[in-house]
């Protein structure tokens with residue numbers, strides 16, 4: 001593998017390591033999650049990053065960008081990347097998503113082990129006791145208060161970008177009263193939406209995120225891990241810095257939308273450090289541009305709608321931009337990593353063309369994928385001078401780039417399947433394939449001369465006839481005795497294996513399906529999946545889940561859900577060339 005291209009985050013990390021910024025007494029004398037202390041204490045000089053998904057949906061290609069970035073930096077700089085579930089919104093979260101996310105990150109090729117081998121898998125919900133304790137400390141120090149304005153009042157009093165906010169009438173509430181109310185909130189004595197805990201910062205701040213942001217709200221909801229233990233849940237902006245600090249994260253890498261949250265992130269950490277709750281050095285937040293891909297939506301809400309309303313066949317439909325969809329489609333994990341590396345890390349938003357992802361898939365598959373042949377739109381070719389009942393074996397390289405894969409063998413006989421497109425009764429200009437009188441090579445077989453065709457009552461060609469030139473067999477001295485311009489693929493009809501093949505196109509026809517206030521469903525491509533009944537070369541390895549190339553047609557994989565040895569179902573991973581936009 002080639003070394004990763006430099007980017008601003010790598011520069012920051014290299015400078016931090018050079019300055020020995022992490023040689024501190026991390027966790028000395030302050031509480032930290034027992035699991036972190038057990039697993040992570042001994043390597044203070046290393047960087048720690050984290051990938052913090054919320055378990056409320058399946059991972060998609062945008063998450064892959066963040067995974068490759070965070071785990072990649074930890075790998076390249078001898079650090080550790082934590083997998084942390086940001087499970088602070090009980091209503092939408094579920095164990096099903098936790099399991100799926102773990103599986104997807106593993107599939108992508110990463111693990112969350114520290115240098116001593118200890119697993120660094122965390123749940124924000126494991127820190128709820130710390131968050132509660134820290135919130136009490138903030139109240140005691142005058143940095144937080146319980147507000148009983150309604151949600152509408154809080155919103156109205158927040159001000160705007162140009163107008164300062166106004167103080168809540170409860171901002172001056174005595175410390176003890178706030179402490180008591182927070183306890184009552186925790187003990188379930190107040191209904192949802194009645195009280196919130198807010199930081200006391202500055203209602204006049206030009207940054208709206210510093211206008212006394214909410215830290216806790218009441219939610220009588222069952223959590224998939226903590227059950228009914230809690231009925232107050234921390235807001236993301238409060239939970240996130242606490243989670244990072246407790247885990248000793250050094251570089252907390254977010255997408256650009258969180259840039260305006262950074263001052264509150266720093267405020268939170270600074271106050272908790274002053275109060276002796278956290279040790280130096282504190283984590284730093286950095287922002288990079290999220291991945292936007294043309295022809296793709298990555299909003300969890302929209303993906304969920306596609307699944308729920310049946311526009312696709314589930315989260316792992318091969319057209320979905322989810323990692324499970326891409327896995328089922330036959331995209332190698334290595335291609336997704338390559339794509340994430342190639343598209344780099346930037347500080348300004350842009351849109352990456354989908355064809356770059358497909359190019360990475362081809363680049364990964366071409367050197368390794370074994371070759372085979374399929375006929376998608378079959379037409380019978382009869383070699384009239386080939387003896388009936390005779391069968392001979394032809395050979396071809398499994399992969400021309402990799403001689404170590406050896407040769408494959410397949411039968412030739414009198415009746416073959418060829419593509420309808422490989423015959424024209426009236427050839428257009430520069431057409432070198434079969435037409436009456438023309439010579440063509442049956443790839444890896446013989447040169448044949450087309451002698452005619454048979455049509456049905458409607459004038460459709462239903463059979464083509466040809467004669468073979470016995471001295472021209474591939475691999476024999478006479479192979480080149482007759483020069484031809486056309487080379488076609490074929491399968492012996494008596495030996496061909498029937499298969500259903502799904503040919504995919506972009507799920508959306510519009511390059512910006514979620515732009516502006518567009519109806520993204522109206523942008524769906526009605527032809528995103530075409531299914532053909534095809535013939536494939538006998539011996540194509542359908543069982544292993546491996547990916548192969550059908551010559552001239554692209555890369556293919558047996559569908560992991562629906563394919564059986566008796567009734568193969570095959571997905572096209574990607575075409576051989578970029579044909580989009582032609």
Ligand code: ATP
Nearest residue numbers: 052053054062063065066254255290291292299300
């Ligand atoms: P939602 O769709 O609910 O807004 P999300 O996209 O923020 O959720 P999370 O599960 O919170 O999803 O994401 C986990 C991590 O993946 C976050 O750190 C987030 O920044 C990152 N991430 C999500 N989408 C992208 C993207 N398109 N490009 C880069 N990183 C992303």
Ligand code: MG
Nearest residue numbers: 052053054086
């Ligand atoms: Mg999120």
Ligand code: MG
Nearest residue numbers: 062298299300
């Ligand atoms: Mg999102």
